[in-house]
Amino acid sequence: MKRMLTLRARSLITKCGISTSVCIQARGRSVAKVGACSLSPYYDRKDEPLTAVDFVEQLSRDQKSLKEKEKSSWVSLSTDEKLKLYRIRFHQSFVEMGEGSNEWKSIIGGTLFLLGLTGLYFAWQRMYVCAGVPHTFSNEWKAKQTKRMVDMRINPIQGFASKWDYEHNKWKK
Incomplete structure (x- = not known):
């Protein structure tokens, strides 16, 4: 949920949040061209496993050749190539999404730091401010x-x- 909110806030701040499509002139008439800004940003969520965009936007030469090879029979692809194709499309698997993060450590550390600062503030007040x-x-x-x-x-x-x-x-x- 937190990640989704940060992605939403980031998209509103950037130009993609402001402009959803680009209008161009084609043979004397206006045509709306769908740009990258009209697509939602990539995010990993278990409740919506198929995102509208791929994780990797700019493909390298090896990745492009692998995408061409993908169009043929998947029997000819090795397990490593299938994994590379999966990583082009998705950042994390379902198992990786379910793993816990170490974010709780930074939250506990920040809380303890602020409590320490508060204790120092009250100690200073007791020594120098209060009679x-x-x-x-x-x-x-x-x-x-x-x-x-x-x-x-x-x-x-x-x-x-x-x-x-x-x-x-x-x-x-």
């Missing part, structure tokens, strides 16, 4: 604040001050 722990988190400050809340009788019926015994100056059990 130390506020003084209000110290135990002395908490004790003073609790004493002040009790002295002010904050929430004396059901809350904080209701749990303090004012006669004996200690917490109720």
